[in-house]
Amino acid sequence: MHGVHDGKQIKVGVLGATGTVGQRFILLLAEHPYFVIHALGASSRxxxxxxxxxxxxxxxxxxxxxxxxxxxxxxKPEHFSECAVVFSGLDADVAGDIETAFRAAELAVFSNAKNFRRDPNVPLIVPLVNTAHLSMIPQQQSLHEPPLKKGFIVTNANCSTTAVVIPLAALERAFGPLESCMITTMQAISGAGYPGLPSLDILDNVVPYISGEEEKIEWETLKILGGIATEDEGTKSFDMHSRHPLRVSASCNRVAVIEGHTETVSVRFARRPPPSPQQVREALQAFTSDAYSLGCPSAPRHTVFVHEEPDRPQPRLDRDFQQGAGVSVGRVRQCRVLDIKFVVMANNVAIGAATSSIINAEFAVVKGLIQA
Amino acid sequence: MHGVHDGKQIKVGVLGATGTVGQRFILLLAEHPYFVIHALGASSRxxxxxxxxxxxxxxxxxxxxxxxxxxxxxxKPEHFSECAVVFSGLDADVAGDIETAFRAAELAVFSNAKNFRRDPNVPLIVPLVNTAHLSMIPQQQSLHEPPLKKGFIVTNANCSTTAVVIPLAALERAFGPLESCMITTMQAISGAGYPGLPSLDILDNVVPYISGEEEKIEWETLKILGGIATEDEGTKSFDMHSRHPLRVSASCNRVAVIEGHTETVSVRFARRPPPSPQQVREALQAFTSDAYSLGCPSAPRHTVFVHEEPDRPQPRLDRDFQQGAGVSVGRVRQCRVLDIKFVVMANNVAIGAATSSIINAEFAVVKGLIQA
Amino acid sequence: MHGVHDGKQIKVGVLGATGTVGQRFILLLAEHPYFVIHALGASSRxxxxxxxxxxxxxxxxxxxxxxxxxxxxxxKPEHFSECAVVFSGLDADVAGDIETAFRAAELAVFSNAKNFRRDPNVPLIVPLVNTAHLSMIPQQQSLHEPPLKKGFIVTNANCSTTAVVIPLAALERAFGPLESCMITTMQAISGAGYPGLPSLDILDNVVPYISGEEEKIEWETLKILGGIATEDEGTKSFDMHSRHPLRVSASCNRVAVIEGHTETVSVRFARRPPPSPQQVREALQAFTSDAYSLGCPSAPRHTVFVHEEPDRPQPRLDRDFQQGAGVSVGRVRQCRVLDIKFVVMANNVAIGAATSSIINAEFAVVKGLIQA
Amino acid sequence: MHGVHDGKQIKVGVLGATGTVGQRFILLLAEHPYFVIHALGASSRxxxxxxxxxxxxxxxxxxxxxxxxxxxxxxKPEHFSECAVVFSGLDADVAGDIETAFRAAELAVFSNAKNFRRDPNVPLIVPLVNTAHLSMIPQQQSLHEPPLKKGFIVTNANCSTTAVVIPLAALERAFGPLESCMITTMQAISGAGYPGLPSLDILDNVVPYISGEEEKIEWETLKILGGIATEDEGTKSFDMHSRHPLRVSASCNRVAVIEGHTETVSVRFARRPPPSPQQVREALQAFTSDAYSLGCPSAPRHTVFVHEEPDRPQPRLDRDFQQGAGVSVGRVRQCRVLDIKFVVMANNVAIGAATSSIINAEFAVVKGLIQA
Known part of the structure; x- marks a missing residue:
């Protein structure tokens, strides 16, 4: 195994440990090479x-x-004082207050909740894409009242956003900025947690609506794929891809799949002529994340696995490849309206949730942001 | 009941009567006000x-x-000589020869098979949209060797095409030509016939590919929404929407739904500024088919039913409305890439198949193309 | 249509009208020949x-x-004072108090709730089986404090009990008492109401447990198939099949089916030798309910439809036959352990719930127990 | 890892290698400690x-x-002459001739096909139950024309039989012979192979029939749980449990589950009084297979895992435990008709198929029946 970690164990805590995302954190951390579960937080019940x-x-x-x-x-932070990292699988209705308190107590919080994703000082990081956004942490700490030394919050993206921004990032790295992107999702029921979706709603059915989901994809994609601008006075801000405006339009659907979000994607490149399908396939396949290059143990070798078979990826067959830490792409072909279209499938409970938080924390360790 | 039929019964035959589509023809014809099943055709077995x-x-x-x-x-045509109309639910591998023979024997064939959809003299008719294309029949008859008096072939569209061209036709009627259209389908397993899709392929899964389906949507839409051009020498041809080029891009998926294709659709209008979502909703709801106006008994009162609830249409809840003869639209809203996006759901085994053939025949009766 | 009702309309109310069972009551009553929905009751919300x-x-x-x-x-009873019949689709946690109050207010309550099923003075009636148990109503009224003139409660059985007691009743009528009965159910998710079963629990899964369900089948079957005993002082009691002790053993499972409970059943007759499979088939097919004979409009013509195909009944294909008011039986054959085994399928939301209450009320009308 | 194998690698072949069962053999053998895939056989295509x-x-x-x-x-045997073991995942329509030829060519065949299960000289072995039946092999070899030195056929049981005989064997070992057993199965679609069951037949449905399946359970159970009788002249025969006649009655159903057969089981013991549920739980949990005790590497540590939760086992949650090599039992409780009832779930594509063949071969290695 590649990797630069020195081998010391790092104590971590899990917030929302009894919930669906918390259970995933526990499964992944139980087999982690250096994170060790030290504390579990849940409701007073x-x-x-x-x-x-x-x-x-x-x-x-x-x-x-x-x-x-x-x-x-x-x-409560006092129960996690020995933890160098705290993973949050909290529900949005409580995550805001609790994560705020943990950060104020100088804890490093890696959250799967949506509450801070739009915060101008909180990085929204898909670890195979924009770990560079960790550079916002010093500003987040210095603007805190009182300023923080170790505490910060990093969020990962919504599961359906994560699936699509990974190939989009690969395309932008290879071919320059995108101009527009149309996405239709077919999302797994596990994305709604437990008990989540009633079975009567989804058996023999499609529900063409997921509350707030389209807005998340359309907004989060810009924050993740955009850069960080530095203003005259040195203040940094997320530029929301504003140097090359990118229009994203999403249509979100729930389908009768347990795990694995499948998404059809069409993109238009700024560059004319656009790349060919074959060039796109090669660029996707060649894309390597910094997280993997720098030795994060949970980062997948294949960030984007490109299928050649005409009928792949399929969630049931492909969601467990690389423990769900990468994404699968297939059917790369020309689009008669935009330039190129393809299908992407990502495991919503792995790279779409807990796995992302964990790789983010691994990257922060590599970057020296975590003191064990 | 409205309608102009004189009440006389019309004898009809069904080809491919034992298959999935044939069974649907039989169910519908068994309750028809004037078509009477007179002959059933199937394989020699x-x-x-x-x-x-x-x-x-x-x-x-x-x-x-x-x-x-x-x-x-x-x-064989001799067994159907007393039939004024023959409905074909034949598989594509035999439909070509058989339908050719039936037409040559002066029989009026209404086919659900794909074989003649691209024939330059055969109308491809979605009966709630382009019954005007029946005007091609005289040319089809006169170009036949020898020329025909009564025999002709009319086809209906692929099920996934049917779902989307109905609202597209409503939009073009209200707001003028469309420029581009992006479609992602989530199609029911019944679209693949019986035995069709193996259960191991679709339970807990999405298959992001249906062979030939995307090409059908992208091509058939142009023939259906286009007009008929008359050249100098009087020859008519389908213009494939060429006066206002329309680009259509489709991504087709199979999902674990028994009946009812759900499709996400985004469109761009030629007209600037484009209509608002509310104008689109009103135009869709107001759209009435000639088939209904002229009294075809199987034509639905609501060609397009527009849902106001945020999570509709859903195939399980909406596919049986109006016996599946209309389509359901919901979630009409702005699209950040094109102009307007919405969801359409159509019953693939009703208006997507046998119901269309039957309304087409009803319309031909109204137009005097059928001699009882 | 057969039937003895005089044609006068009868005003009815529905309790729990917004819930799953209430919605079914409303659909059925909206098309009823003489019951007219007059009042709807739900929670204060x-x-x-x-x-x-x-x-x-x-x-x-x-x-x-x-x-x-x-x-x-x-x-509250005052809102339903003009109703001659009140149907209750209330949840068990509130049904007890509300139904008690309605009865005390001299209303005739036909309940789908479980609360009074074990009450020694309340008939538990599957309307195709034991409408004779309505004879307990005078005692129920006279023992009430103060005695009642019009008010009473009649319950129908649990959905999975209903499916099996109908063929069991047919067998006992034809061949005399049963000695033992083994049942394994495969129950639809709609039996759990809405939101009911989480989709994550049932997609690609079987849940081999439904709380309290096996006890209901094992107990309710005895009350329904048993008679009414009259003691010396004239007091009536349900005899729980005690003249011929009947042992019932049930194993209940939830499967990924929307509507229609499928149950495998094996029985042993007291009579030796037992009837042959063919005799059993004939007896089941010939069985006619008093409710149908006496003209209850919602009673099905075929109480038990016996399939000859080896692979029927199937819930998806057979649950809507006769609007789900009868049951379907198939695979009648010898059992190597008991005598005869077969499969029964019943629509749990029709004859398994609201339809039963309505036929019970229709029968009470026939018997003069309802004053319009 | 326990085990007595000497570490030498043993070359094996797979017949029917491209089919569903063949693919399973390949996955298991690819990670096997000493079996090495040496040859793959399939159709001439x-x-x-x-x-x-x-x-x-x-x-x-x-x-x-x-x-x-x-x-x-x-x-053809000549392509497999270097293989010490041949695993057969052949379809029944070709397995008979091919396996006969392979045995005649002195190859040791471990077959998942049904063809030889009823052969009076071929052991039908569920490896966690009756490996002792390997003692029939010398007679199988000596009765062959010409007599064989190394060649033989061993079959494993039908998947639904395997699930139930494992706990039944545990019960007989602990409490003596059973008298009767009632079984209702809810079987996964993967049991039907690929393409197997059409999706239209099983989505939102139960199919209460699997051709030939009930007969297999009822017959195979007797051969597996029975002993081997030796007649006067020294001829051995399978006694079909005839010393203590056992009546088995099965009802087989297909449900919408991908992997994992769930079965409800009720048993009556010869011994009076019968054991209590708690005694049964303990006996099941304590049951250890000879295959495990003697070090077969694919044999599971827990032959029968007994769940305490009221709603387990469930196929989706429990089928992958121990790589599907054991069975899961739950809900052990009294039966009102027989003595004890419970639920068993087994992975039909693991212990129900390829895993059984492989453990059988491992056991034959331990017993010196295989020459590497």
């Missing part, structure tokens, strides 16, 4: 109980033995 | 048997009593 | 609103026009 | 092609690299 009693475990893999009997704490 | 023995009936409704004991014939 | 606004309508058929703008009331 | 070209790969895991470019042979 779960606090004080053994984890196996507190959680309604709904994963295919059993509860890792090292957390079965761990006592769940309330989500 | 089925010929000579009672229909209930020959068909593997896979419909929710029972076999209509009037056809249970009807003897199935081979698909 | 819905009270005062138009029905179309109060209900989250989840049915394939649209909201009937006559109730769209009807104002929903709270479930 | 595939012969001569690279495996990755010949197979329509439908597994979640990618094609193992060591077989991607391996050339597929026809299923």
């Amino acid at each position: 779960s606090a004080g109980k053994q984890y196996a009693k507190a959680a309604t475990w709904k994963q295919v893999k059993p509860i890792p033995s090292q957390v079965r009997e761990m006592i769940v704490d309330e989500c | 089925s010929a000579g048997k009672q229909y209930a023995k020959a068909a593997t009936w896979k419909q929710v409704k029972p076999i209509p009593s009037q056809v249970r004991e009807m003897i199935v014939d081979e698909c | 819905s009270a005062g609103k138009q029905y179309a606004k109060a209900a989250t309508w989840k049915q394939v058929k649209p909201i009937p026009s006559q109730v769209r703008e009807m104002i929903v009331d709270e479930c | 595939s012969a001569g092609k690279q495996y990755a070209k010949a197979a329509t790969w439908k597994q979640v895991k990618p094609i193992p690299s060591q077989v991607r470019e391996m050339i597929v042979d026809e299923c």
